[in-house]
Amino acid sequence: MTVLAIKHIQFGHGERHKLLVSAQTGIPLYYPSLFITTHVRAGGLSVSTVQAALAAIKVLYAWQANQGINLEELFSTGRLLRREEIASLVGFSARLLREERGQQTAKVVTLKFNSGRAVTRKVCNVDAQTQFTRISTISKYLGFLAETLRVGRVSSAAESQVNTMVARLNACRPKVRNVTIVDRDEKGLDLNVVDQVLEYLWPDHPQNPFSNKEVQQRNYLIITLLRYLGIRRGELLNLRVEDVDFSKAVIKIVRRADSPLDSRRHQPLVKTAQRNIPINDALQEKLSDYILHCRAKLRQAKKHPYLFVTHKAGPSQGGPLSNSSFGKLMATIQGIANGYEVIHAHAFRHTWNYVFSKIIDEASNMTPEQEQKIRAYLMGWSETSDTANTYNKRHIKEKAAKAALEYQGALKIKKD
Template sequence: MELSVRRVKSSNGERLIVLVDELGMPLFYPALYVTVHMRGRSLALNTIQSALSALKAMYAWQSYYNIDVESRFSCNELLLSHEIHSLRDFMQKPLAGENERSVISISRRSGSVSKGNQYARMSVIADYLGFLADHHLPSSTSSREGIERMVAQIKSNRPKTSNKSSVSREDKHLDDELLDSLEEALRPGSGSNPIREYAVQVRNALMFSILRVTGLRRGELLNLKVEDVDFTTNTMKVVRRPDSKGDSRAYQPVAKTRERVFPLMPELTDQIRGYVLSHRIKVPGAKKHGYLFITHKSGKSQGLPLSNSGFGKFIGVLKSVLECASGIHAHSLRHHWNYTFSKICENRALPPEREEKLRSYLMGWSETSGTAAAYNRRHIKEQAGKAVLELQNKHLGRARREGTA
């Protein structure tokens, strides 16, 4: 059985994601699981897609070992230990076309998926099989205990993962000289600009500038509308628009975090106005919606809001401009914004508590999330470093004085 994940947009604008068979029919229990356990908690579509990708891997395991868990559970039979071990081993395998819409054969590539990927797969599958067993086994204490043991055994077979990153979040940043070079290469009319069409050059340069100076996420950038920019007060709003009817994109970019307002330099506001009035307005179809960044290339998507894949091509352009820019991506610009913001707060001698509040607002985080605190830890690290150097200087300075006495 070949399965695929499909995103659909309903008439009221709601985005849905389902696991379907080769005839395009949704699989009943995965659809029920998503509806009851995931959409009810208002989880993001990308989270649901990751869960369904794990279930695709589980169905591949079933097909490979000729196991039908629904039939087994209907007969009051749970998975045996050796079957859970085979599930564990199978979840290490990459699936052919895993990043594509269709699946389901096992990849012939050597190697295995990351421990994090395997851990995520096993976590979803454990939860799903517990849900499935609850629906098929009779309601009894013994059944409940058996299901709990099976779920616990699946989870206990997840790989050990470390929550320690080799590079801490607050230390991830780009080089300002690299970003300046990219900005110069993307300048409209620049001889080193890899894009030929001038309007697209203007759009790309504007997107890069906004990402650099605001730290917006990709989804927040693509979700911007012209009306979000107040050209009188030089401000820009980040607005949540889940399941927008006016957005034609099935993979709708959304603001993931809280709404907020950014002050903009008049020069940047003028650049946005220039793009809208001199370039965007001339593209057929652009007037049918209010999204700021659009597709300029001729074809059926011309004038539509810029898609995630279109944004991916823009990132590809950034990587092609300079050899040393191969590691750049949208989130690296967000990390760099936070690094630069930390330096500004340090120069202004802002207390860490105040810095954390400001950062949380500008990034759209809850003040209690702890995310801002991860970046604020750089203060502690730098203070510790200065203290160590002072101690070393005191010791070595005394040794030098004694040596010259």
């Protein structure tokens, strides 16, 4: 069986791309490459979307190897997938591939029998959202493959058969809970804990988990920017020195997909709109100190414009801080404060919106329309976006609880 791998490539002008290749030879698979080029990359979709599409197609090829069939030969003869084959494919799409199993913890399922004896087994499955995405991509690819290989037999009947196969496959996708109705208020961080973490990350603090002085300054600044600007991880890692405009006291969030100046294998991307975020004197001082006294010491840092760099000795010292290094930073600071069990960069964005809502409540002269426009601009959303409702749920619940108690307080409830 041919082992497949997803290969990351970068063109001379900076564009990132991915291909499904044979792990033994490194040669790309023809039809998956054609599909990605004409249906995914041509649509201007991000490299992470290309990665997800190829991962789904990889599952499809693993399934056909498991079934002992060749889809390209099958479709060339005019035969499409039967109902039982679709059912088999849907079941297979829920599995973790062998190389993925070491990256996730298997679920333990208990099976009870009539005899009363119970046995347990490990089930290595992906979640419903991942399976839904896989089947959606696989159905598109199979439709593309069938239409491409049935050249010369194009007819309304043949087209109808392909559409039926695709529809049957999509109909088997698992139900996925609408993310807009998921209660996300728990994703925000307790403000007392956030303050405690910032206190411990202060350079030279005895509880600071990092020993290098420059690393301490960098990490404190990173968490401070996440806390007080509410920016995303990709936006933070995409910051360049030139984006800090000290003359105007702003930080510029700029979209730079496929920049040739970014040497990182997986380029951090800005998903939101470009904008200028005001920064106060304290933030400007911290940024200036890091740029002039920490970053400037590293020779390699002078060869690229990115603000945050690697300080650890080695070949990557002075290079742009990578996604993986940022992940290690976040993992290290977990647990340094009381009750600080889980921390991730996006939680600070939820916290920012919670604090912003409380501040707006105190600004009685601001209309709801003005609040929405201001919040949308600072977060990089469109003015008509409903995203604010997702991030503001924690504050809304608090206001609802307060209103409910005030209402109950107005009632005369007879006591025993």
